[in-house]
Amino acid sequence: MTKLPGWQGLQRVALVLGLPAVLVVVWWFASADSDHLVFRPLSEILVAFRETWLGPRLVEDVLPSLSRLARGYAASVVLGVGLGVLVGWSRTLRALLEPVLELLRAIPPPALIPLIGLFAGLGDSRRIVIIIAGCVWPILLNTVEGVRAVDEVLADTCRSYRVRGLTRLRQLVLRSASPQIMTGARQALAIGIILMVISELRGTVHGIGFSVEQFQTSFRYPEMWSGVLLLGLLGVALALLFRLADSWILGWYHGLRASNRER
Amino acid sequence: MALSLRPLWLGVAGLVGFGALLELVPRLGVVDDRFLPPTSRILSVLAEQAGAGPLWSAVGNTVLTWAIGLALAVAAAVVLGVVIGSVRFLRAATASTIEFLRPIPSVAWIPAALVLYGPVRAGTLLIVVYAAFWQMLVQVLHGVADVDPVARDTAYSYRLGRWARVRWLTWPTALPYAVTGLRLAATVALILTVTGELFIGGPGLGAEILRASAGGAVPLTYALVLVTGLLGVAANLLFRLVERRALAWHPAVRGEVPA
Numbered sequence: 001m002t003k004l005p006g007w008q009g010l011q012r013v014a015l016v017l018g019l020p021a022v023l024v025v026v027w028w029f030a031s032a033d034s035d036h037l038v039f040r041p042l043s044e045i046l047v048a049f050r051e052t053w054l055g056p057r058l059v060e061d062v063l064p065s066l067s068r069l070a071r072g073y074a075a076s077v078v079l080g081v082g083l084g085v086l087v088g089w090s091r092t093l094r095a096l097l098e099p100v101l102e103l104l105r106a107i108p109p110p111a112l113i114p115l116i117g118l119f120a121g122l123g124d125s126r127r128i129v130i131i132i133a134g135c136v137w138p139i140l141l142n143t144v145e146g147v148r149a150v151d152e153v154l155a156d157t158c159r160s161y162r163v164r165g166l167t168r169l170r171q172l173v174l175r176s177a178s179p180q181i182m183t184g185a186r187q188a189l190a191i192g193i194i195l196m197v198i199s200e201l202r203g204t205v206h207g208i209g210f211s212v213e214q215f216q217t218s219f220r221y222p223e224m225w226s227g228v229l230l231l232g233l234l235g236v237a238l239a240l241l242f243r244l245a246d247s248w249i250l251g252w253y254h255g256l257r258a259s260n261r262e263r
Numbered sequence: 264m265a266l267s268l269r270p271l272w273l274g275v276a277g278l279v280g281f282g283a284l285l286e287l288v289p290r291l292g293v294v295d296d297r298f299l300p301p302t303s304r305i306l307s308v309l310a311e312q313a314g315a316g317p318l319w320s321a322v323g324n325t326v327l328t329w330a331i332g333l334a335l336a337v338a339a340a341v342v343l344g345v346v347i348g349s350v351r352f353l354r355a356a357t358a359s360t361i362e363f364l365r366p367i368p369s370v371a372w373i374p375a376a377l378v379l380y381g382p383v384r385a386g387t388l389l390i391v392v393y394a395a396f397w398q399m400l401v402q403v404l405h406g407v408a409d410v411d412p413v414a415r416d417t418a419y420s421y422r423l424g425r426w427a428r429v430r431w432l433t434w435p436t437a438l439p440y441a442v443t444g445l446r447l448a449a450t451v452a453l454i455l456t457v458t459g460e461l462f463i464g465g466p467g468l469g470a471e472i473l474r475a476s477a478g479g480a481v482p483l484t485y486a487l488v489l490v491t492g493l494l495g496v497a498a499n500l501l502f503r504l505v506e507r508r509a510l511a512w513h514p515a516v517r518g519e520v521p522a
Contacts, residue, residue: 016359023360038378095273100281106495108454110461111469111488114476118298190366194458197370201462209370216374224374231371232364239366 040222049226057211062230065208068124069196072131076188080136081181084143085173094144105141109134109191110198127199127207134195135188142184146177179253182246189242193235208234300482309486317471322490325467328384329456329498332391333449340396340448341441344403349433354408365401369394369455373462382464390463391455395448402444406437442509446502453498457491468494 024042031041053062087093087101112133116126150173158172174181200209212227247254282302289296312318347353369390376386410432418432460469468491475483 015355019356019360020363092273095270096277096280098270098277099274100277102499103278103492103496106499107488107492108457108495110454110458111472111491113461114472114484115488117476118481190368193368194370197368197373198458198462201373212371212374216377221378224378228371228375232367235366235368235371236363 037219038221040225044222045225045229048222049229052211052223052226053230061206061208061211064124064206065196065200066234068127068199068207069131069192072128072195073135073189073192075128076132076135076139076192077185079132080139080184080188081143081174084140084181085147085169085177087140088144088147088177089173094148101137101141101144105137109195113199113202127196130199131192131195134191138187138191139181139184142180142187143177146180147173149180150176179250182250186242186246189238190235193231193238197231297481300485304482305485305489308482309489312483312486318487318490321466321468321471321487322494324465325456325460325469325491325494328387328391328460328465328467329449329453332388332456333395333452335388336392336395336448336452337399337445339392340399340403340444344400345407345429345433345437348404348407348437349429354404361397361400361404365397370458370462373459376459376463380463384465386463387456387459387465387467390459391452394455395452398448398451399441399444402440402447403437406440406444407433409440410436439510439513442506446499446506449498449502450495453495 028042031039032043034041087097109130113130116129116133119129154172154176158168163171197209197212200207201213208227208231212224212231215221215224215227285299286302288294289299289301347357372390372393376389380386380389414432414436418428423431456467457469457472459465460467461473462469464470468487472484472487472491475487
């Protein structure tokens with residue numbers, strides 16, 4: 001069978017877009033005549049999406065939420081990697097702190113919200129602290145693991161060449177631990193989005209989580225579903241962004257693995 | 264022997280030290296003890312609660328919701344994962360959809376759960392199942408796709424039937440992935456169970472934490488949060504044990520035990 005040029009590319013596009021397209025079409029037509037109070041037609045939800053989120057709410061609710069997420073996440077990365085390097089580097093410190101860290105990590109972050117509320121008032125800082133309280137653990141524990149697993153030969157080589165201080169930290173410790181750190185950072189991102197929403201659910205006046213809850217309690221269901229849709233799109237967009245960052249930061253590592261596999 | 268015990272003692276010392284620190288900070292007035300009660304007070308409240316019924320029924324309810332949610336998610340993920348994973352076309356056709364649905368934060372469903380079920384256990388189960396399902400599904404898909412080509416060709420040469428191939432080829436290949444998926448799913452499911460109890464409803468530790476903090480019972484709130492942490496540690500240990508048992512034959516586990 002002769003294949004047209006681009007036939008395979010076309011096939012791949014069809015495979016990638018086929019099922020999502022079918023699902024959207026099914027959703028569109030199955031919901032088109034819905035007069036159910038809760039399950040509104042997709043067309044209505046899309047109109048609500050445009051009117052709700054592409055208007056003033058973009059600046060008043062979406063951006064503040066994302067900014068809190070960014071600040072909390074950045075602080076978690078700095079804290080997690082910093083403490084993780086310290087704890088991972090000293091065998092004694094690691095043995096001393098591991099059970100405490102395991103216990104603290106095992107606490108579901110949302111359970112801390114009432115406690116954090118005692119200290120941090122009601123402002124932005126409280127919600128950022130909530131995000132940090134959940135995000136820092138996967139980064140911290142993965143950094144500890146990564147630092148612990150630094151290659152012995154490389155460590156000895158660095159010692160022989162008297163590579164010390166910041167150079168040693170950057171070129172040996174952080175670099176060897178970076179794949180593991182990125183694994184932790186990926187888990188932390190998913191947790192961060194969850195906590196961004198949850199931290200806005202009680203006692204706030206703006207934010208995505210607040211808006212969606214408000215729509216739900218005031219029976220504005222098309223707007224509520226559009227909020228669910230927005231959170232889904234944000235989750236997907238941030239996951240894509242993370243993948244880009246990952247291939248940029250860990251490009252050397254993925255290349256190394258691929259060439260090792262070919263050998 | 265003395266050497267191998269050292270980390271254990273250090274770990275115990277770490278826990279005791281952490282407790283002592285949290286005892287001293289409020290006692291010395293660094294932090295107001297209305298916000299951070301000393302460890303001894305939290306532990307005495309916990310001991311008091313441990314003797315009474317409500318704490319245990321809350322723990323029981325949380326564990327029940329968690330177990331139901333995890334079981335539903337795992338069953339659905341294993342069936343779908345094996346079916347999708349073993350048919351190349353299905354795998355290719357569903358990849359983009361899975362990649363899209365997976366990062367949708369499970370909390371996005373909280374308002375939907377409240378509208379559809381109200382503040383009851385079923386609403387909490389919705390977000391638990393959603394979150395745990397993807398953890399498991401992705402691992403099962405990876406596992407099923409990892410079947411060794413030589414082993415697969417051998418199975419075809421010996422004309423193993425469909426069922427025999429699943430039992431002797433797919434199952435042992437996918438098991439290590441599935442067990443890892445189970446552990447990840449269990450952790451996520453527990454977090455979402457408590458989250459759901461806090462923000463949707465249904466009986467359990469989350470509901471108790473909400474009640475204690477709304478009533479201003481700060482030491483009790485701390486004690487309950489500590490219990491959720493202990494539950495998490497217990498779950499983690501349990502599933503690590505399951506991992507070791509289920510994979511006792513696997514080289515990665517066998518290698519850990521010095522002969």
